[in-house]
Amino acid sequence: MQKATSNRPKASNTVSIIAFTSSGLVTSALIAMDFIGDAVYLSIGTHLGGAIIINNQIYMGKEGHSGTVEHMTINPDGPLCYCGKKGCMETYSSVNALLETGETLDAFFENVRSGVVCFVKRWNAFLDHLAFSMNNLYLVLNREFIIGGHISSYLKEEDIRILHEKTNEKSAFPSSDRFIHISHSPAKGVPIGAAIPFVQSFLDTI
Ligand SMILES: [Zn+2]
Numbered sequence: 038m039q040k041a042t043s044n045r046p047k048a049s050n051t052v053s054i055i056a057f058t059s060s061g062l063v064t065s066a067l068i069a070m071d072f073i074g075d076a077v078y079l080s081i082g083t084h085l086g087g088a089i090i091i092n093n094q095i096y097m098g099k100e101g102h103s104g105t106v107e108h109m110t111i112n113p114d115g116p117l118c119y120c121g122k123k124g125c126m127e128t129y130s131s132v133n134a135l136l137e138t139g140e141t142l143d144a145f146f147e148n149v150r151s152g153v154v155c156f157v158k159r160w161n162a163f164l165d166h167l168a169f170s171m172n173n174l175y176l177v178l179n180r181e182f183i184i185g186g187h188i189s190s191y192l193k194e195e196d197i198r199i200l201h202e203k204t205n206e207k208s209a210f211p212s213s214d215r216f217i218h219i220s221h222s223p224a225k226g227v228p229i230g231a232a233i234p235f236v237q238s239f240l241d242t243i
Contacts, residue, residue, distance in 0.1 A: 074092065074093060075090060075181070076089075076090045076181040076182065077090070077104075077106075077175075077178055077180055077181070077182050077183070078104075078182075078183045079171075079183070079185070079186070080185045080186035081130060081132060081184060081185070081189070082131070082187040083187065084107065084127060084131050084133060085107040085131040085186075086186070087104045087105060087106035087107060089103055089104040106126055107125060107130075107131070108120050108125045108126070108127065109125065109170065110125060111125065111126050111128075111129055111166065111169065111170060112124035115128055116134075126170045129163075129167075129170070130166055130170060132186075134163070135159070135188075142187060142188065145160075161199075164196065164199055164203055165203055167203075168200055168203035168204040168206075171200070171217070172204045175204065175208070176208065180216070181216050181217075182216055182217045182218065184197075184218070184219055184220060185219075185220030186220075189220050189221075192219045197215075197217050197218075200217055201216075204217070
């Protein structure tokens with residue numbers, strides 16, 4: 038695994054918090070892969086998170102919020118997001134958006150895999166919205182996608198095949214390339230990933 042020194046967070050302002058979070062997200066992906074190169078990382082957890090990885094490093098952008106795809110407007114008249122705006126990707130493509138009150142991912146996917154129609158329909162609608170956003174991102178960035186977060190351990194290759202199909206259906210440039218991958222980062226990968234730059238920073242001093 039490559040050194041993550043340039044991902045090193047500073048805990049002084051909001052931008053640094055974004056950097057810290059992104060660092061955790063991406064480094065958790067780096068844990069599972071020796072080399073990513075260029076990619077878009079989507080962490081689909083209770084909330085959605087994202088990061089753009091260029092040359093194996095997080096691209097932070099001018100003000101540090103590059104990759105915060107969760108607040109891209111998908112539908113100006115959509116549900117209220119916790120950021121105060123309406124119809125952000127967060128409100129369609131997070132675990133919060135997927136589950137109803139009191140549901141768990143375990144129970145949800147048990148029903149989906151058992152073919153319970155109303156759950157299969159909800160999962161299909163979720164993948165449809167995700168494909169809508171991923172198509173837009175793919176048109177702009179044209180890079181590999183890695184899907185991580187709480188949902189990743191429930192994903193099957195069939196879901197990724199459907200996601201490719203749905204993304205291509207919406208694209209002006211359909212591609213036969215497989216550009217969507219499931220992250221194999223471990224459970225609690227984000228806190229582990231967030232800690233790695235600090236460990237690396239310490240190791241650099243000795
Ligand atoms: Zn938002």
